[in-house]
Amino acid sequence: MTAPDLHAALAATYDVWMRTVDQTGSALAGHRLTPATFQALWVIDPAEPPPSMKAMAERLYCNAPNLTFMTNQLVDRGLVERAVDPADRRSRVLVLTAKGRRVRDEVVRDALRSTPLAVLTDAELRQLTTLLDRALHPG
Amino acid sequence: MTAPDLHAALAATYDVWMRTVDQTGSALAGHRLTPATFQALWVIDPAEPPPSMKAMAERLYCNAPNLTFMTNQLVDRGLVERAVDPADRRSRVLVLTAKGRRVRDEVVRDALRSTPLAVLTDAELRQLTTLLDRALHPG
DNA sequence: TCCTGTTGATTCGAGTCTCGAAGCATCGAC
DNA sequence: GTCGATGCTTCGAGACTCGAATCAACAGGA
Numbered sequence: 632m633t634a635p636d637l638h639a640a641l642a643a644t645y646d647v648w649m650r651t652v653d654q655t656g657s658a659l660a661g662h663r664l665t666p667a668t669f670q671a672l673w674v675i676d677p678a679e680p681p682p683s684m685k686a687m688a689e690r691l692y693c694n695a696p697n698l699t700f701m702t703n704q705l706v707d708r709g710l711v712e713r714a715v716d717p718a719d720r721r722s723r724v725l726v727l728t729a730k731g732r733r734v735r736d737e738v739v740r741d742a743l744r745s746t747p748l749a750v751l752t753d754a755e756l757r758q759l760t761t762l763l764d765r766a767l768h769p770g
Numbered sequence: 771m772t773a774p775d776l777h778a779a780l781a782a783t784y785d786v787w788m789r790t791v792d793q794t795g796s797a798l799a800g801h802r803l804t805p806a807t808f809q810a811l812w813v814i815d816p817a818e819p820p821p822s823m824k825a826m827a828e829r830l831y832c833n834a835p836n837l838t839f840m841t842n843q844l845v846d847r848g849l850v851e852r853a854v855d856p857a858d859r860r861s862r863v864l865v866l867t868a869k870g871r872r873v874r875d876e877v878v879r880d881a882l883r884s885t886p887l888a889v890l891t892d893a894e895l896r897q898l899t900t901l902l903d904r905a906l907h908p909g
Numbered sequence: 910t911c912c913t914g915t916t917g918a919t920t921c922g923a924g925t926c927t928c929g930a931a932g933c934a935t936c937g938a939c
Numbered sequence: 940g941t942c943g944a945t946g947c948t949t950c951g952a953g954a955c956t957c958g959a960a961t962c963a964a965c966a967g968g969a
Contacts, residue, residue, distance in 0.1 A: 633892055634882060636892050636895040636896055636899070637882050637885070637887060637888060637890075637895055638878075638882060639895070639899045640887050640890070640895045640896075640898045640899045640902070641790065641881070641882065641885050641887055643898070643899050643902035643903055643906065644783055644786050644787050644790075644887070644898075644902060645787055645809075646902070646906055647783050647902055647905060647906060648783050648784055648787045649830075649831045650831065650906070651780065651783075652831070653831040665927095665954065665955085667954075667955065667956095668954095670784075673784075683917080683918095684917070684918060684919095685916090685917060685918085691788075692788045692789065692791070692792040693955095693956075693957090694956080694957060694958090695917075695918060695919080695957095696918090696919075696920080696921090696956080696957065696958085697955075697956050697957070698918090699918070699919055699920085700954090700955070700956080701955085704954085716917095719916090719917080719964080719965070720963080720964060720965085721916065721917045721918070721963065721964045721965065722916095722917060722918080722964095723917080723918070739777075740773075742780070743773060743776050743777060743780065746776070746780050746905075747905040747906050747908075748776060748779050748780055748783070748905050749776060749905075750904075750905055750908045751776075751779075751901065751904065751905055753772055753775050755901055755904070756775040756776055756778070756779045757775055757779075758897070758901060759779045759782070759783075759898070759901045759902070760775070760778045760779045760782050762890065762894055762897060762898045762901075763779070763782035763783060763785070763786055763898070764782055765889075765890065765894070766786060766885075766886040766887045766888075766889055766890055767782065767785055767786060767789070767886050769886075769889045804925070804926085804956095806925075806926065806927095822946080822947095823946070823947060824945090824946065824947085832926095832927075832928090833927075833928060833929085834928095834946075834947060834948080835927075835928060835929080835930095835947090835948075835949080835950090836926075836927050836928065837947090838947070838948055838949085839925090839926070839927080840926085843925090855946095858935080858936070858945090858946080859934080859935060859936085860934065860935045860936065860945065860946045860947070861935095861945095861946060861947080862946080862947070
């Protein structure tokens with residue numbers, strides 16, 4: 632690793648993500664969503680068991696009070712509901728409502744359509760994911 | 771391009787950038803910088819002519835009032851100065867102060883040390899940059 | 910069974926960030 | 940010179956973020 636190569640790679644990563652958020656913006660406004668609430672929705676995979684607040688905070692790289700705030704935004708908009716985790720009654724899990732699943736589908740589709748990455752081929756995308764995953768999960 | 775491959779690539783891109791910001795946080799606090807002011811500093815390359823507000827706004831994907839706010843933060847901390855562009859007296863260019871250059875060097879170094887991408891080899895980094903640039907600048 | 914320390918989440922307050930609308934000065938073309 | 944366009948700032952409102960304090964529930968040991 633040398634600084635110029637690393638700098639260029641990080642700058643490009645930043646650009647791709649920021650352009651994705653920026654160009655998804657107009658689609659989000661239609662659902663009264665902001666980048667923050669979109670990201671919260673993004674990390675709730677409806678195919679997996681509903682995540683706890685703690686799990687959400689880790690995925691979103693934010694702290695607990697912040698997540699409480701974002702969760703309230705989503706609850707106010709009728710997209711998620713809090714439920715008590717029977718296995719640990721301190722923990723609240725976030726369950727998508729029917730509307731939440733529908734809205735999430737739409738905005739995720741919008742994001743995938745808007746991201747600059749959409750122009751890459753499947754092979755390139757897999758190559759990209761492999762490189763990034765190697766960085767995220769070394770060893 | 772198919773949705774699952776694209777989804778995975780975008781998720782990994784998001785993770786790399788957010789982990790970079792997250793892990794650079796403690797280093798930023800020492801200079802009384804936030805992620806936003808750090809990003810503003812990041813896009814002022816001291817090796818190039820000082821950027822105008824407009825150029826900054828494009829690089830940061832934000833609007834003019836927002837940039838005025840962030841510029842004020844940097845000016846208050848003595849890191850940049852506004853200067854009138856002689857070629858267009860409406861335009862203000864952002865000039866790093868001596869302290870600004872020093873602080874920018876430090877925090878950029880911190881960011882490059884903190885990013886998950888730092889574990890990749892030069893060859894991998896160049897491969898990554900090539901892929902991302904192809905997405906950012908197609909054709 | 911009680912302590913006791915820990916953990917998951919919320920509340921509160923303060924500060925930061927973001928943006929639309931309106932305003933001002935300057936530019937460029939005519 | 941006039942007029943529309945452009946670059947930036949101000950203002951006001953809302954969204955976001957976080958540290959500190961609080962509360963309920965868990966987990967372990969005496």
